[in-house]
Amino acid sequence: MAKFGMLVDLTRCIGCHGCTVACQARWDLLPQVQFTKVHRYEVGTFPRVKGGVVTTQCMHCDDPPCARVCPTGATRKRADGIVVVDEQECIGCRYCQSACPYDARGFNPERNIVQKCYFCYDFVEKGEKPACVDTCMAGARIFGDLEDKGSELSRAITAKKAVQIKGTSIFYVPPRNLDPSFLPPDLKESSAVRIWQDIVHPGGKTVMGLAAGAVVAGLVINNIKGGGNNA
Amino acid sequence: MPEERVERFNLAERLGHWSHGITFVVLLLTGSALVFRSYAGLIGPGGLRLFRSIHHVMAYPFTFLTVIILLLGTPRTAGQWLKECLTWGRDDLRFIAAFPREFFGLKVQLPEQGKFNAGEKLNSLLTIAGSILMVVTGWILLLRDSVAPALVAWALPLHSAGALVMGGVILGHIYLALGHPNSRESINGMLSGKVSARFAREHHARWYRELKAGGNQGKKQQKIA
Numbered sequence: 001m002a003k004f005g006m007l008v009d010l011t012r013c014i015g016c017h018g019c020t021v022a023c024q025a026r027w028d029l030l031p032q033v034q035f036t037k038v039h040r041y042e043v044g045t046f047p048r049v050k051g052g053v054v055t056t057q058c059m060h061c062d063d064p065p066c067a068r069v070c071p072t073g074a075t076r077k078r079a080d081g082i083v084v085v086d087e088q089e090c091i092g093c094r095y096c097q098s099a100c101p102y103d104a105r106g107f108n109p110e111r112n113i114v115q116k117c118y119f120c121y122d123f124v125e126k127g128e129k130p131a132c133v134d135t136c137m138a139g140a141r142i143f144g145d146l147e148d149k150g151s152e153l154s155r156a157i158t159a160k161k162a163v164q165i166k167g168t169s170i171f172y173v174p175p176r177n178l179d180p181s182f183l184p185p186d187l188k189e190s191s192a193v194r195i196w197q198d199i200v201h202p203g204g205k206t207v208m209g210l211a212a213g214a215v216v217a218g219l220v221i222n223n224i225k226g227g228g229n230n231a
Numbered sequence: 232m233p234e235e236r237v238e239r240f241n242l243a244e245r246l247g248h249w250s251h252g253i254t255f256v257v258l259l260l261t262g263s264a265l266v267f268r269s270y271a272g273l274i275g276p277g278g279l280r281l282f283r284s285i286h287h288v289m290a291y292p293f294t295f296l297t298v299i300i301l302l303l304g305t306p307r308t309a310g311q312w313l314k315e316c317l318t319w320g321r322d323d324l325r326f327i328a329a330f331p332r333e334f335f336g337l338k339v340q341l342p343e344q345g346k347f348n349a350g351e352k353l354n355s356l357l358t359i360a361g362s363i364l365m366v367v368t369g370w371i372l373l374l375r376d377s378v379a380p381a382l383v384a385w386a387l388p389l390h391s392a393g394a395l396v397m398g399g400v401i402l403g404h405i406y407l408a409l410g411h412p413n414s415r416e417s418i419n420g421m422l423s424g425k426v427s428a429r430f431a432r433e434h435h436a437r438w439y440r441e442l443k444a445g446g447n448q449g450k451k452q453q454k455i456a
Contacts, residue, residue, distance in 0.1 A: 071264070071265040071266075071268065071271050071279075072271055072272075072276060072279065073268075074276075088276065089276050090276070091276050091279040091280050091283060092280070092283070093265060093279075093283070094375065095265075095387065098375075098380065098383050098384050098387060099384075103380075112280070190384060192381075192384040192385050192387065192388055193384075195388050196387055196388030196391060199388075200388045200391050200392045200395070201266055201391060201395075203392075203395075204266070204391060204392055204394070204395025204396060204398075205266070205267070205395060207395055207396055207398075207399040208395050208398045208399045208402070210399065211398075211399035211400070211402040211403055212399075212402055214334065214335075214403065215402050215403060215405075215406040215410070217335060218334055218335050218336060218406060218410070218411065219406070219410055221335050221336040221337070222335075222336035222410075222411065222412050225336055
């Protein structure tokens with residue numbers, strides 16, 4: 001089984017937004033929904049300033065918080081590592097949007113669903129490349145199988161000394177002047193999600209279960225004793 | 232032979248109670264599908280989308296209707312209720328300590344209570360606090376595109392927690408109102424507004440005495456506790 005990933009060579013990226021637009025065209029997205037975005041940054045103080053671009057998208061996390069909070073299972077991680085949203089099953093509760101540490105999800109108010117980068121899985125299955133990779137005129141994006149050591153992606157990661165964003169399927173080749181804080185951080189589930197999923201839900205269900213159990217026990221005892229007696 | 236009955240809740244109090252109760256139950260049933268996964272599976276995506284619409288519509292009456300009914304319909308007794316809920320004496324604590332035995336139908340002597348017993352006061356306080364929590368976090372989620380993302384991120388666990396705790400509270404509340412042999416007479420107070428004099432005497436002795444002694448001098452009720 002493959003494990004798909006992507007490398008973005010920021011030393012080559014020219015910030016043309018071609019990836020953003022090609023992706024929107026392929027997936028027929030609303031203008032405000034962008035699966036991949038281009039951010040500009042500046043460092044230094046005038047007159048000694050440098051600038052550059054960083055692209056962001058769904059990081060296809062190893063243990064995606066979005067899939068964990070999805071109440072219908074519409075968001076899930078496939079065996080090939082791609083995190084998908086089943087748009088038929090999505091009910092638009094937007095839990096995933098809040099859980100995503102990378103702000104990689106967009107809400108489609110017309111269809112009332114949440115969407116995000118799918119690594120163009122249906123095209124990839126046919127052996128094609130994702131739209132953003134296809135269109136990148138600078139050749140800054142490389143898509144492929146991380147488990148295949150001979151893949152173009154695996155070879156580029158080694159040759160270009162790419163930095164993996166830990167816990168995700170995304171690698172960057174940062175320009176020399178780039179402060180790492182401009183790159184997306186390593187995957188870390190937010191404490192709100194952790195408290196919500198690990199404490200509130202099991203704890204709250206226990207509270208409701210105990211209350212239901214107490215009511216059933218009270219009904220049973222009262223029935224056995226044949227009604228009130230100490231009124 | 233018709234037994235004597237005394238009025239416990241006027242029409243506005245009852246309407247206020249039921250507008251809150253019904254909207255809360257609908258909100259709980261439509262919302263908890265997002266917590267209980269097997270329930271969500273049962274409803275399916277189409278049903279859950281319908282649930283969302285109902286949940287969002289119900290937010291309006293849940294937030295405003297009961298407050299409007301109580302403020303316009305019966306501000307004086309609503310104020311007395313709030314005041315009594317916030318006034319706690321030694322008998323109230325003794326009542327709370329002894330009540331679990333009563334809940335399960337075991338023999339116990341409960342201390343004399345006013346119009347609202349300590350359990351009802353606790354239920355009222357939990358309901359008020361829980362409703363404020365649900366309203367505030369709920370509206371943050373409804374207006375999520377205009378508030379800070381961190382606020383949304385924390386509103387989600389708080390909204391879930393409030394729903395589940397209040398869900399537990401309402402189970403006990405329904406049991407005591409409908410199922411518990413000693414206390415189920417109290418449902419009549421929320422339906423017709425009247426409870427039997429016997430129930431009032433045995434469960435709310437202090438209130439019953441005030442009622443008899445005060446006659447039409449309703450002011451005396453305020454002195455309770």
